[in-house]
Amino acid sequence: MACAKGAVRVSSTSLSGKQITFDYIEPGIWFGDVAILDGDRRTHDVYAHGETTILCVAKADFQKILGLHVEFYQAMLKLQARRIRQLFGLVEDLNTLPLRSRLAKQLLHLGRSYGVPSLSNAQEVRISLHLAQEELAQLLGASRQRVNQELKSMEREEAIRIEAGGIVIRNRDALMRISEAEQ
Numbered sequence: 001m002a003c004a005k006g007a008v009r010v011s012s013t014s015l016s017g018k019q020i021t022f023d024y025i026e027p028g029i030w031f032g033d034v035a036i037l038d039g040d041r042r043t044h045d046v047y048a049h050g051e052t053t054i055l056c057v058a059k060a061d062f063q064k065i066l067g068l069h070v071e072f073y074q075a076m077l078k079l080q081a082r083r084i085r086q087l088f089g090l091v092e093d094l095n096t097l098p099l100r101s102r103l104a105k106q107l108l109h110l111g112r113s114y115g116v117p118s119l120s121n122a123q124e125v126r127i128s129l130h131l132a133q134e135e136l137a138q139l140l141g142a143s144r145q146r147v148n149q150e151l152k153s154m155e156r157e158e159a160i161r162i163e164a165g166g167i168v169i170r171n172r173d174a175l176m177r178i179s180e181a182e183q
Contacts, residue, residue, distance in 0.1 A: 001032045006052030007114070007129055011138070012044050021138035024049060024129060026113045030079060036062050037076075050130065099142050100150050104179035106140060107160065111169045118168060124161075125169045154178065 008025040022044065025031050035042045036059050048054070057065070066073045093102050110127045118124035131139075137147040151167070154160045159174035160167055169175060 001046075001057070002030045002055040003027050004053040004055045007049040008052060008054070009047045009049045009135075010044050011047065019138055020141075021135060024110075024113075024131075024139075030076070033062070033076060034080075037080075094141065099140065099146055100153070101179050101181055102140055103136075103142075103147060103150050104154070104159075104175045106136070107154075107167065107169060108172070108175050108179060110167075111172070115169070121170075123170070125172070126165075127167045127169065130166050 003025045005027055007027075008031060009021055010023045010025060010031065011019055011021045013019055025046075031046060032042060034040075066076065093105065097105075107127070110129055110131075111125045114127050114129035115125040116128045118126055133148050133151070134144045137144040140147065151160065151162055154175070155162055157174060157178075159169070159171045159178060161170050162168075
């Protein structure tokens with residue numbers, strides 16, 4: 001499957017019933033391919049996040065395309081390598097960075113993936129992926145309350161602005177400094 005429009009939330013539910021969000025798949029990215037490649041069962045749940053269009057390819061057709069088109073096969077290998085690098089980066093961040101830095105990095109990532117230039121200020125970027133603070137907290141493995149505290153702190157520092165429609169990155173350089181700070 002691939003996300004053609006919108007976003008797809010990749011998540012799991014722990015044995016205690018806690019929702020864990022791993023990622024939001026953006027348009028143009030394939031997902032669910034690991035189960036096709038290794039023949040094992042799917043390990044995570046996926047949900048449309050808002051208005052979303054999904055491209056579904058049957059397993060047999062997907063494998064046929066991989067066999068016939070070397071360039072597609074190579075692209076899938078690059079995608080898997082990128083995912084492995086991201087996973088290692090996330091594990092490293094979880095073990096070495098405070099929540100504040102991880103949140104800033106996540107906001108920068110969301111800005112790159114879902115950023116829309118602000119109409120009122122060319123320097124600002126609105127994150128078009130609408131995430132509730134609880135969803136952002138799940139993505140970071142933190143509590144909503146702690147994420148809220150850090151967002152408010154970043155807002156006071158004028159790095160971001162919190163609006164009813166989401167988050168606006170006001171100062172990308174300030175967010176970069178926060179993301180690189182190891183406290």
